[in-house]
Amino acid sequence: xxxxxxxxxxxxxxxxxxxxxxxxxxxxxxxxxxxxxxxxxxxxxxxxxxxxxxxxxxxxxxxxxxxxxxxxxxxxxxxxxxxxxxxxxxxxxxxxxxxxxxxxxxxxxxxxxxxxxxxxxxxxxxxxxxxxxxxxxxxxxxxxxxxxxxxxxxxxxxxxxxxxxxxxxxxxxxxxxxxxxxxxxxxxxxxxxxxxxxxxxxxxxxxxxxxxxxxxxxxxxxxxxxxxxxxxxxxxxxxxxxxxxxxxxxxxxxxxxxxxxxxxxxxxxxxxxxxxxxxxxxxxxxxxxxxxxxxxxxxxxxxxxxxxxxxxxxxxxxxxxxxxxxxxxxxxxxxxxxxxxxxxxxxxxxxxxxxxxxxxxxxxxxxxxxxxxxxxxxxxxxxxxxxxxxxxxxxxxxxxxxxxxxxxxxxxxxxxxxxxxxxxxxxxxxxxxxxxxxxxxxxxxxxxxxxxxxxxxxxxxxxxxxxxxxxxxx
Amino acid sequence: xxxxxxxxxxxxxxxxxxxxxxxxxxxxxxxxxxxxxxxxxxxxxxxxxxxxxxxxxxxxxxxxxxxxxxxxxxxxxxxxxxxxxxxxxxxxxxxxxxxxxxxxxxxxxxxxxxxxxxxxxxxxxxxxxxxxxxxxxxxxxxxxxxxxxxxxxxxxxxxxxxxxxxxxxxxxxxxxxxxxxxxxxxxxxxxxxxxxxxxxxxxxxxxxxxxxxxxxxxxxxxxxxxxxxxxxxxxxxxxxxxxxxxxxxxxxxxxxxxxxxxxxxxxxxxxxxxxxxxxxxxxxxxxxxxxxxxxxxxxxxxxxxxxxxxxxxxxxxxxxxxxxxxxxxxxxxxxxxxxxxxxxxxxxxxxxxxxxxxxxxxxxxxxxxxxxxxxxxxxxxxxxxxxxxxxxxxxxxxxxxxxxxxxxxxxxxxxxxxxxxxxxxxxxxxxxxxxxxxxxxxxxxxxxxxxxxxxxxxxxxxxxxxxxxxxxxxxxxxxxxxxxxxxxxxxxxxx
Numbered sequence: 028x029x030x031x032x033x034x035x036x037x038x039x040x041x042x043x044x045x046x047x048x049x050x051x052x053x054x055x056x057x058x059x060x061x062x063x064x065x066x067x068x069x070x071x072x073x074x075x076x077x078x079x080x081x082x083x084x085x086x087x088x089x090x091x092x093x094x095x096x097x098x099x100x101x102x103x104x105x106x107x108x109x110x111x112x113x114x115x116x117x118x119x120x121x122x123x124x125x126x127x128x129x130x131x132x133x134x135x136x137x138x139x140x141x142x143x144x145x146x147x148x149x150x151x152x153x154x155x156x157x158x159x160x161x162x163x164x165x166x167x168x169x170x171x172x173x174x175x176x177x178x179x180x181x182x183x184x185x186x187x188x189x190x191x192x193x194x195x196x197x198x199x200x201x202x203x204x205x206x207x208x209x210x211x212x213x214x215x216x217x218x219x220x221x222x223x224x225x226x227x228x229x230x231x232x233x234x235x236x237x238x239x240x241x242x243x244x245x246x247x248x249x250x251x252x253x254x255x256x257x258x259x260x261x262x263x264x265x266x267x268x269x270x271x272x273x274x275x276x277x278x279x280x281x282x283x284x285x286x287x288x289x290x291x292x293x294x295x296x297x298x299x300x301x302x303x304x305x306x307x308x309x310x311x312x313x314x315x316x317x318x319x320x321x322x323x324x325x326x327x328x329x330x331x332x333x334x335x336x337x338x339x340x341x342x343x344x345x346x347x348x349x350x351x352x353x354x355x356x357x358x359x360x361x362x363x364x365x366x367x368x369x370x371x372x373x374x375x376x377x378x379x380x381x382x383x384x385x386x387x388x389x390x391x392x393x394x395x396x397x398x399x400x401x402x403x404x405x406x407x408x409x410x411x412x413x414x415x416x417x418x419x420x421x422x423x424x425x426x427x428x429x430x431x432x433x434x435x436x437x438x439x440x441x442x443x444x445x446x447x448x449x450x451x452x453x454x455x456x457x458x459x460x461x462x463x464x465x466x467x468x469x470x471x472x473x474x475x476x477x478x479x480x481x482x483x484x485x486x487x488x489x490x491x492x493x494x495x496x497x498x499x500x501x
Numbered sequence: 502x503x504x505x506x507x508x509x510x511x512x513x514x515x516x517x518x519x520x521x522x523x524x525x526x527x528x529x530x531x532x533x534x535x536x537x538x539x540x541x542x543x544x545x546x547x548x549x550x551x552x553x554x555x556x557x558x559x560x561x562x563x564x565x566x567x568x569x570x571x572x573x574x575x576x577x578x579x580x581x582x583x584x585x586x587x588x589x590x591x592x593x594x595x596x597x598x599x600x601x602x603x604x605x606x607x608x609x610x611x612x613x614x615x616x617x618x619x620x621x622x623x624x625x626x627x628x629x630x631x632x633x634x635x636x637x638x639x640x641x642x643x644x645x646x647x648x649x650x651x652x653x654x655x656x657x658x659x660x661x662x663x664x665x666x667x668x669x670x671x672x673x674x675x676x677x678x679x680x681x682x683x684x685x686x687x688x689x690x691x692x693x694x695x696x697x698x699x700x701x702x703x704x705x706x707x708x709x710x711x712x713x714x715x716x717x718x719x720x721x722x723x724x725x726x727x728x729x730x731x732x733x734x735x736x737x738x739x740x741x742x743x744x745x746x747x748x749x750x751x752x753x754x755x756x757x758x759x760x761x762x763x764x765x766x767x768x769x770x771x772x773x774x775x776x777x778x779x780x781x782x783x784x785x786x787x788x789x790x791x792x793x794x795x796x797x798x799x800x801x802x803x804x805x806x807x808x809x810x811x812x813x814x815x816x817x818x819x820x821x822x823x824x825x826x827x828x829x830x831x832x833x834x835x836x837x838x839x840x841x842x843x844x845x846x847x848x849x850x851x852x853x854x855x856x857x858x859x860x861x862x863x864x865x866x867x868x869x870x871x872x873x874x875x876x877x878x879x880x881x882x883x884x885x886x887x888x889x890x891x892x893x894x895x896x897x898x899x900x901x902x903x904x905x906x907x908x909x910x911x912x913x914x915x916x917x918x919x920x921x922x923x924x925x926x927x928x929x930x931x932x933x934x935x936x937x938x939x940x941x942x943x944x945x946x947x948x949x950x951x952x953x954x955x956x957x958x959x960x961x962x963x964x965x966x967x968x969x970x971x972x973x974x975x976x977x978x979x980x981x982x983x984x985x986x987x988x989x990x991x992x993x994x995x996x
Contacts, residue, residue: 346568405641406634415630415674419569422678427710430678434671441667445644445660453648453656487565494568 034083035095038103039145041075046138053131061127068134069114069468076107087151091213094151097496102276102349103145109269109356110141115472116364117261119371119465129173136166137265144273152213153202156277157195160241164191167270171258183257190240190250198237204230214285221288231286235296241274243327244334245304252311255323260370263319264363267326272352275333279348283340283501290340297334298429305331305436313443316377318366321443322359325402328440329355332417335433339420345497347413347420350490354401354413354483361398361476364469365391372463378447383456388463392451394477399444401480404437412484527610531593531617538589545582560627570692574628579983580830583976584624584750584757587834590965591749591841592617595742597958598845601852602650602740609650612642613742620750624757629677629693636758637670639751643743651738658731658738665721665731673718673758679711680766698766708770716763716771716778722755723815724808725778726785733792736804741848744800748807749841753833756814760829764818775819776909782819783913785812790923794930799847799857802931803840806883809920810836816917817898820910823981823988825901828894830980835882835890835969842879842962846872849955850935853948859931864940871951873936875959880932882966884925890969895921897977 033040049068056064085096114134121130143162150156168191172184206212208227209220221227239247255263286293308328315321336347368391369384370376385392401410414437418430465473483489560576577585595613602609615638622635640663648659677693683703684691692698721728732752736744764771789809796802810832817829849872850865851857866873882889885896902914951959969976 343568400641406637411634411637415633416569418674419678419681422682425682427675427679431672431675431714434674435668438664438667438671441640442660442664445663448644449648449656449660452645487567487571490566491568 031084031086032088035086035088036093037083038079038100038107039142041079042138042142042145045071045075046135046142049131049134049138058127061130062122064130064134065118065121066468068131069111069118072114072134072138073111076104076111079107080104089155091151091215092155093146093149095149096500098345098349098493098500099149101493101496102148102273102352105349105353105356106141106144106148106269106273109272109360110137110265112356112360112364112472112475113137113261113265113269115468116264116360116367117259118468119367120259120261122466126173133170133173136170140164140166140170141269144269147277148273150277151215153206153217154212156281157199157202160198160274161195163270163273164195164241167191167262167266170262171254171266173259173262177257179257180259181257183254186250186257187254194237194240194247196237197233197240201230201233201235201237204233214281218285218287221286223289223292227289228292231289231293232296235293238274238278239300242271242278242330242333244300244330245307245327248304248307248327251327252320252323256317256319260319260363260367260376263322264360264367267322267363268356268359271326271330272355275330275337275348275352279337279345282337283345294338294424297337298426301331301334301338301429302432303331304328304334305433309436309439309443312440313446315443316379318376318378318381318447321378321447322362322366325440325443326359328436329402331436332414332433335426335429336417336420338426338429339423340501341423342494342497342501343420343423345501346490346494347416349493349497351413351417353489354409354480357476357479357483358398358401358410361394361473361480362402364473364476365395365398368463368465368469368473369460372465373460375460378450380460381447381450382454383459384451387459387461391473394473395451396448397477397480399447403441403444405441407484408480409483410480412490416490527596527614530614531589531596535589535593538586541577542582542586545577545579565630570690570694571630572628572694573631574694575622575625575631576627577625579980580757580760581624583830583834583980584753585621587753587837588617588620588624588750590961591745591837594841594845594958594962595745597954598745598848599740599742600952600954602742604650609646609740612646613746616642616646616743616746616751620746620754623754627695629680629695629698629762631693632695632758632762633670633673633677636673636754639754640667640670643747646743647735647739650740650743652740653738654734655738658734662731662735665728669718669721669728669755671718672714672721676711676715676718676763679707679714680762683707683711695761695766703767705769708767709774712763712767712770712774713777715767716759716774719755719758719763720778720815723752723759723811724755724785724789725815726781726788726808726812729785729789729808732808733801733804736807736844737798737800741844744803744844744848745841748804748844749837752807752811753814753837756811756818756829756833759815760818760826764821771819772821775821779816779819779910779913782812782816783916785809786816786917786920787923790920790927793927794923797858797860799850799859799931799935800844802859802927803843803847806843806924806927807836807840809924810840810883813895813898813917813920816913817901820898820902820905822901822904823984824904825898826984826988827977827980828897828899828901830984831890831897831969831973831977832894834976835894835966838962838966838969839879839882839891842875842959842966843883845955845958845962846876846879849951849959850876854942859934860941862935862941863938864936865948866936868940868948869950871956872959875963877932877936878963879966880928882970884928885921888967888970890966890973893970893973893977 087094140163143159147156147159150159168184168188171187172181174180204226209217211217243251282293305328308324308331312324337344397408401408404410404414421430563573565571565573619635619638623632626632626635644659644663648656681691681693684698724732736748786809789805789812792805793802814829814832817825854862882891885891899918
């Protein structure tokens with residue numbers, strides 16, 4: 028075993044190491060001092076993340092099952108960064124008395140889901156893909172039900188695990204059909220044998236349905252609102268950003284590489300799914316008052332936009348997806364960060380409760396506004412660039428009608444994002460949320476998100492780097 | 502340069518305390534901007550005079566996203582210079598018209614200047630992506646400015662305005678991407694560069710699909726019928742400086758966009774499909790004028806009047822000949838100044854009488870003579886009295902329109918010319934009712950005279966209006982020279 032090979036898996040191995048260290052530290056800590064775990068774990072994880080940043084030459088492990096290249100490394104770095112921000116935002120939640128015993132498990136479970144996602148992202152065959160997917164999904168159900176004694180939380184957990192299992196079963200069935208038709212589970216082998224035969228198409232449909240559940244596409248989205256609402260705020264943030272982002276990434280790779288021969292077919296399917304998802308997501312978001320459900324439907328609509336971007340195949344498609352997810356990380360985590368700060372301090376999680384927020388907490392309102400405008404795609408925040416390039420990617424294949432529907436949906440989405448802005452800045456409130464000071468990690472994470480949102484769009488180098496890295500593959 | 506000064510001003514405001522500091526910094530910043538703009542005009546004229554015949558001068562080009570060929574490419578020609586001067590004057594006047602803004606003043610001035618940054622950036626952009634970015638930059642401040650500091654049904658007006666303009670930019674995005682992906686018919690990379698695209702020929706089928714999208718996209722901002730409905734309520738609910746900037750400059754952004762992007766880059770489709778839009782714009786002109794007659798609220802009258810006059814700009818652009826386009830740009834500037842003056846005055850009158858209903862006011866000329874005289878002059882300029890810029894602009898437009906001797910164009914032109922009469926009706930009616938006759942309310946007898954900042958604000962606009970009216974040639978020549986390459990391209994494709 029060459030040392031070089033271990034380096035290819037450095038992201039995953041470092042994460043496992045961090046998880047083990049946290050467990051050991053938890054074992055050695057007295058009950059009263061458990062809170063120390065929080066900064067300890069965050070710093071440890073940040074350290075591991077920084078070490079993983081160092082680039083390593085691309086390579087393949089286990090005969091093709093594990094693909095390590097610059098693109099997957101970059102993406103894993105994004106996921107690491109997202110998890111770090113989620114950790115920082117969880118501080119307020121974890122310091123609560125009722126969670127004192129559960130701090131270490133929180134970190135460990137989240138890190139283990141990320142390990143699963145990293146394997147999924149780097150997979151080179153369907154088995155590794157599936158194992159990674161399941162490793163990522165199962166702890167998530169436990170995390171969603173973290174507030175064991177609240178019925179909403181438990182309900183969310185049960186819904187997630189049941190539907191997760193169902194969709195995984197469907198997905199696996201589809202994969203087995205494809206295996207039966209092509210005789211291999213390795214992506215590169217399968218790609219050569221894909222034809223538009225009925226068996227393969229059937230397998231593909233099952234596969235897409237299973238993935239559709241993970242990414243909350245319509246009509247597989249019904250679990251999203253309830254699970255998001257039930258889970259603790261930071262877990263919701265994690266679900267909406269990391270879980271979705273990783274699934275999108277690997278779906279894109281599989282569509283582009285494995286099912287390359289039936290591109291016309293899946294483009295038609297995605298076309299319909301994109302329109303459905305954007306529209307349904309937008310229409311339902313308008314009616315929401317609970318901020319978590321609101322952000323749930325908003326992220327369903329965003330998934331629709333991502334599908335539009337996937338339509339432009341090749342390196343432009345891949346680049347626009349990765350770029351969008353990077354920006355989406357900061358955007359959504361910014362919004363969730365503000366929401367969790369407000370919830371932890373005052374228990375308010377309805378939009379009408381946000382009325383008059385600017386008077387008492389101006390900086391939080393501003394960060395929320397930046398995040399909302401980024402979600403809507405308004406310059407100069409980064410979300411504009413993300414959306415624009417998604418549409419550019421679709422335009423490269425001539426899907427102008429789809430772009431038209433997409434931009435009109437973006438306009439509709441502006442309406443409900445403005446509703447929150449209106450609540451914070453314009454509406455009057457006799458009892459607005461009083462001024463509070465958030466814990467330090469949360470403040471830092473919000474600062475990071477807002478700086479990123481303002482400046483990423485203008486740094487053309489990031490997009491160029493992703494483009495150069497994905498060119499190699501496509 | 503023009504983007505940096507406003508950005509610095511905004512950052513400067515962040516460091517000031519309440520009202521006094523904020524308005525002082527804004528005044529200084531916008532004053533500097535105005536000086537720069539005037540300097541730019543003279544610089545431009547001297548450069549042209551010395552024989553510089555480049556299409557655009559003072560260009561800067563930074564490669565931003567090389568893989569997509571997106572550049573931060575800016576530069577000006579005569580038309581852009583004129584529009585920049587307009588914006589600088591209007592925002593300068595606008596800052597002084599908002600001298601008494603007490604509520605959240607720092608945020609107000611920051612939003613106002615952010616809006617103007619978007620506008621300046623738009624006029625100097627020569628890359629479609631950059632242009633679109635600056636165009637959409639105005640969305641955020643627009644909603645906040647009307648929603649927070651407006652009056653009346655401000656939230657609803659703000660939402661309607663923002664969503665409709667966003668829908669316009671949605672259509673525009675599709676149009677821009679369409680142009681981008683058809684910008685290399687002979688192979689080679691796609692480009693967003695306007696100058697480069699203007700030199701190639703986009704396939705006609707693509708043009709016919711994207712021209713309407715782009716024209717309507719920009720046209721919504723130019724109050725194209727029937728998508729003008731955001732305008733009356735939006736202008737009426739907005740605070741004074743915002744109405745000035747919006748009706749005075751932002752609506753011209755739409756017209757400028759129609760001109761620089763839709764017609765410039767897709768001339769064949771423009772010529773073929775002009776007739777649809779000529780009908781729509783003629784309706785705008787007449788509908789706006791009739792609408793103004795029906796209104797009782799000063800701001801609504803002015804808003805409908807703007808719909809009518811900006812419709813005239815779009816109409817002139819669609820005439821596709823040099824004189825009409827010259828007139829269109831003159832009208833952009835002239836109307837911009839006039840309507841800014843109107844809104845400023847309305848704001849000042851409202852601040853005193855606390856009503857905008859003309860039925861409740863009268864005889865104000867005796868009580869507030871300075872503002873009264875200003876209002877009267879603005880009214881005459883608006884209906885096209887010679888000596889003011891309105892006459893120059895409208896005359897040029899109609900001459901250009903009449904150059905088309907076919908029946909369709911003649912009928913459309915006659916319809917539009919008739920709007921002059923209707924305009925005269927509502928202007929004179931309002932002026933007479935408001936300023937002359939008996940004073941309606943006891944309280945109105947004791948209104949304050951104009952303060953120094955109000956005089957400064959209105960006078961600066963008036964000087965520009967009279968200046969153009971009496972000495973139009975320097976402006977007209979500037980514009981005509983820049984129109985030359987555009988016309989050459991149009992003519993080449995028409996034959």
